[in-house]
Amino acid sequence: MQEPQMRVGINLLPLIPSVVGGIQQHIESLLDRLLAVQELSFTLFVNGRIAHLFDDSSDRVRVVVTSRKSQEIRSRYLHGEFDVLFAPMMDPGVDQAICPMVVLLVDLQHRHFPAYFSSEELSSRALHWEWPARAAQTLCVSSRYVARDSVEKLGISPDRIIFTPPGLPAAFRSGFAASEIRETPRLPDLPAKFLFYPSNTWEHKNHRRLVEALAVARRTVPEMHVVFTGSDCKGRKEIDQVARKYGVEDAIVWLGYVAQDLMPFLYRKAEGLVFPSIFEGFGIPLIEAMACGCPIACSDRTSLPEVAGNAAVLFDPYSIEEIAIAMCQLWNDADLRSSLVVQGRRRLSELQRAESIEPLLAALRASTGKFRNPICWDPxxxxxxxxxxxxxxxxxxxxxxxxxxxxxxxxxxxxxxxxxxxxxxxxxxxxxxxxxxxxxxxxxxxxxxxxxxxxxxxxxxxxxxxxxxxxxxxxxxxxxxxxxxxxxxxxxxxxxxxxxxxxxxxxxxxxxxxxxxxxxxxxxxxxxxxxxxxxxxxxxxxxxxxxxxxxxxxxxxxxxxxxxxxxxxxxxxxxxxxxxxxxxHADTKTANFRRESIRESIFACKLHYGRTSMLWCKQFAHEVSGRSTVWKKSRVLYSAIQAVAFAYAVLRHNGISEFKRVARTVRSIIG
The missing domain is CATH 3.90.550.10 (Spore Coat Polysaccharide Biosynthesis Protein SpsA; Chain A)
Structure with missing residues (x-):
């Protein structure tokens, strides 16, 4: 008797093209291989911006368009629509471990560089990255560096970790030749020679030091140019200021977000990839460069030496001088470039042997047997x-x-x-x-x-x-x-x-x-x-x-x-x-100091979430109106004081917009 298909739910709600960075290519590669497995069926939870990318004409694939705030994933699991949940973007889309989960963790950058993140972002990563990693039956990571980090920072048992390194995006798997790639009007004119850096302008990507290094390198190689691709993030303004300060703004070409099918052309045309990132969980541009015959100079931090092997010139990403030297080596030394290209092909072949989807399939199949509902504990x-x-x-x-x-x-x-x-x-x-x-x-x-x-x-x-x-x-x-x-x-x-x-x-x-x-x-x-x-x-x-x-x-x-x-x-x-x-009892603090308790509770809410609830505002109003027995003798006066105190609390603690919203609601109720 044939076993029934395992049904896999996949949460893709956080996926927003051009915003999420290199993880998008990782996910696309994983999905291509996963969806090809005939003995599995899938429910894909997607947002409206990516729904058009998925074909649900197959009886094995169901596409559910919903929002991140909905309870759709939880509801569909409880109704028996899937057996195991795969979260390739860390966030499983449920707030409790209600089902077997396999989670992909990209990195723990926020643990190393919390200053790069707002308090809201840190909280979000703790709740939507770290908690799922701890709760998952299996944690997928792309590098040994992330595996070690998961053990050290999150206490994950090594036997719960598997490797799912990124595969090459589809645009890089076609076996193209250099002669087959022609310039296209979708790209502006490019310098005759340039170094290439594809990355969103996040702070850890280290554009600022690369621009400073370009200024140093141009003292020796005045014709050097750098081409940047990637979405503008909050660091772009500072990068432009640094470029103007050192007089290299004309040596930089910003292309912004470039579609994947055009990226191989840029790698092929470049003299080399320079990748000064301070923090990576893998470093997908490295394998893209290897596939295109583009020599590499990259940072010697985190996962990058592991991925590059001996196919890159390594440098300290905090040293302007070392970055500049590496840039000049790529630009001037043809023999070095040729050697790096050869080593890159070999290293890519080694990495591709580790791309098997089998560990992920095994984890998905085993997860249902490992899952134990945390509510049903056995002391x-x-x-x-x-x-x-x-x-x-x-x-x-x-x-x-x-x-x-x-x-x-x-x-x-x-x-x-x-x-x-x-x-x-x-x-x-x-x-x-x-x-x-x-x-x-x-x-x-x-x-x-x-x-x-x-x-x-x-x-x-x-x-x-x-x-x-x-x-x-x-x-x-x-x-x-x-x-x-x-x-x-x-x-x-x-x-x-x-x-x-x-x-x-x-x-x-x-x-x-x-x-x-x-x-x-x-x-x-x-x-x-x-x-x-x-x-x-x-x-x-x-x-x-x-x-x-x-x-x-x-x-x-x-x-x-x-x-x-x-x-x-x-x-x-x-x-x-x-x-x-x-x-x-009579000496209980909370009972005897109700006013102070309410005040501190409101302060605590604002301290951590920037707002307080309507219930705390009502508690405040009730406490204020009850301070005098005289007010209580007149129901009208008592109600008026309560209303004024409530309005004051809403305005002071939640702002004018919330105050107006409450006022509109009250008006609609009283006609």
């Missing part, structure tokens, strides 16, 4: 695993002598073998220290004046040795199995670095009096309200190292600010289990 697996991580529980305390023993006992009575307890007390005088001393060596504690709760937690975090952290206030308690459940979830296949669960409210005597208003995780939910109960949260220590400790500017909403900050680095996994209980 029993933790105790039989060889890797039982140390969990550090940090406990800030001040004058909570009546509750501290219940707190610590709830930690020590957990059925998990590796726990350290770190109590940071602010110099209590209510018997807390005597209680702590009674635990002997089972806990580590310090009692001394501090600068508040956030500072105390930070001191404890600095001492923590565990790879997983929990934060339990001294008047709160863990429920049984909390730590084991949290660890098993963090070790599961979600790729998330934070987990949280349900939580109860309890009174002074520990009697349950309600449930914390927990919600499933999304940034939208988190911005609307603090839907995460602090004692129910556990997170990886490495996340603190990257995102930072608590912000000591916050006295009331320090936990909310931390969750918002963490949400820019990772999705959170919600566990439908009660992990903790938060105690409500």
């Amino acid at each position: 029993r697996l933790v105790l039989v695993s060889d890797d039982v991580p140390l969990v550090s529980i940090v406990v800030p305390s001040y004058q909570q002598g009546g509750f501290i023993s219940a707190c610590i006992d709830s930690i020590l009575h957990q059925n998990y073998p590796r726990i350290e307890v770190i109590v940071m007390d602010g110099g209590s005088t209510d018997g807390t220290c005597e209680t702590l001393a009674g635990y002997g060596g089972r806990i580590h504690w310090v009692s001394e004046p501090d600068d508040g709760q956030a500072a105390a937690v930070n001191k404890a975090l600095a001492l923590a040795r565990g790879s997983i952290i929990g934060w339990l206030n001294s008047d709160d308690v863990y429920r049984p199995d909390a730590i084991r459940n949290a660890v098993s979830a963090l070790k599961g296949g979600s790729g998330c670095r934070v987990v949280y669960g349900e939580a109860d409210y309890i009174d002074r005597e520990g009697v349950r009096i309600g449930r914390y208003p927990t919600d499933t995780f999304s940034v939208s939910n988190l911005l609307n309200h603090c839907c995460i109960c602090q004692p129910s949260v556990f997170f990886q220590r490495s996340l603190v190292d990257e995102a930072g400790m608590l912000d000591t500017r916050f006295d009331m909403a320090m936990d909310y600010e931390l969750w918002l900050r963490f949400s820019r680095f990772t999705p959170f996994l919600f566990l439908p289990e009660t992990l903790a209980a938060s105690r409500i």
Whole structure:
């Protein structure tokens, strides 16, 4: 009996031609080979700008035109339309590991050069590149350099990584001869001789130093020209300024974005490819140059020496002088150029032998067997695993002598073998220290004046040795199995670095009096309200190292600010289990300082996302209108003050455009 076709979903929604750079050629090459495999069927999720590129007349290929913000991929998987999701542009298009995934990671440039990215771009890469890489059953990389980076920076196990190096784009696979390529009116007049650099003007592509090196090289070779192709990005203006400064603007030809079918002509006509990039995950122009018989001089950083082999002149991309010397060598030394062309053909042949699609096919087929729904974790697996991580529980305390023993006992009575307890007390005088001393060596504690709760937690975090952290206030308690459940979830296949669960409210005597208003995780939910109960949260220590400790500017909403900050680095996994209980009593800070809590919550939202929610604005309005009992005596006055306070909050915190939108909505409601 013939096995049914494996159904593969492929997310191509982030693909925007001329914008994404060399990855476009990599993806096109992969798709050409993948779609040719007859025993697979495909659902391609595409945006409207590329829909025309795909033919869905075959009964093996379905093209779904949608948007990146839609839930189309999630919906179609849950309805059984595909078995495994392939994400060739890192982002799988789902925000949870709901299905088997194979993800292609281009590079981790943002980890090496964060200054090249805005805070929004860094957050996007953490959520849409790093999280999928951690959650995927298999991670595809194009070079050994990226593989090493994935292991070191993301903690990916090497046995989950496969190599899928880029193949040559179709325009370079036709076996053309130089005589077959003729100039075309689609290109402007070119210099008789030139060096070639095809790249968008991103900062890491290093155009500025190349222009400076051109100025140096022209002192020896005054007729040298450079031709640039690629889309203009934010660095173009500075590059033009450098060219004018050094008087070489007439020695540079900018062609902008050039269609792929014309690129072989430029490589063939050039004296050589000069590629000074500071950071690459592979370097597709190198293999394009090799295919066209174009000699290469390139940077000696990241993946480029690995790809070039001995088929390039290597230089330090930070050295203007070294770049200039390499340019002059390509220009002046015909024997060197000939040798590099020969070596390039040999190196290309070696690289093409590694282009097999079989590792990717094997990964797609195996992924369904490897997938384990992260929501359906089995805490029993933790105790039989060889890797039982140390969990550090940090406990800030001040004058909570009546509750501290219940707190610590709830930690020590957990059925998990590796726990350290770190109590940071602010110099209590209510018997807390005597209680702590009674635990002997089972806990580590310090009692001394501090600068508040956030500072105390930070001191404890600095001492923590565990790879997983929990934060339990001294008047709160863990429920049984909390730590084991949290660890098993963090070790599961979600790729998330934070987990949280349900939580109860309890009174002074520990009697349950309600449930914390927990919600499933999304940034939208988190911005609307603090839907995460602090004692129910556990997170990886490495996340603190990257995102930072608590912000000591916050006295009331320090936990909310931390969750918002963490949400820019990772999705959170919600566990439908009660992990903790938060105690409500007369001395609870949040209940007694509601005004400050709302103010800090709004500040935290604006700090990390540049806006706050309508719900926080309403909370602010409710708090303002309730300050005076006189206002409450008049319903009209009370409502008017609420409306003014709400309008003020929206205008101040979300800006005039949001204020106008709300005003239009209100007008439409009241007619």
